[in-house]
Amino acid sequence: MKKTQSELESRVIVGPHGVAAEEDHLVMGKVVGIGVGSLIIFLVGILWAWRIQVRTMEEAQPDGPPPRPAALGQYEVGIVNQRLFEQDWHAADKIGGQHQALGAGWGDQPGVKAHVPIDEAMERVITESRNPPPAPTPAPPSPAPQTPAPHGGPASPRQ
Known part of the structure; x- marks a missing residue:
């Protein structure tokens, strides 16, 4: 409608x-x-x-999924790290040990320092840059040259 x-x-x-x-x-x-x-x-x-x-x-896969690999869960397979970066502390531990060695010195025997600790060496560099070493002293004058003999040959000690 x-x-x-x-x-x-x-x-x-x-x-x-x-x-x-x-x-x-x-x-x-x-x-x-x-x-x-x-x-x-x-x-x-x-x-x-x-x-x-x-x-x-x-x-x-008619027999179902394959078995779990034996290397699964290991830290490193071949040269590939298997853990997430957030869960891997190996690098932090290694760097911490290196920083500790730099701070304490190193040597063939435990407790013997073969170099100055890094903090002390940096302080030494800073103080040496603020206080430059004194200027070298001038060299003494060189001795007078010998005069040649009158006949042109080498001078003899008996003359």
């Missing part, structure tokens, strides 16, 4: 600036039906993909 002009105009809302708009009429049954239908389609797709994956894995 066709609506009259007054019924159509009753739905029109006129705003403060003269803009006319029609009321929104949503059919909630259709909206809910489309939402439920799309969820059912997604559920069917999920189950279908899961079944494809299970069938493919059974074809690829």
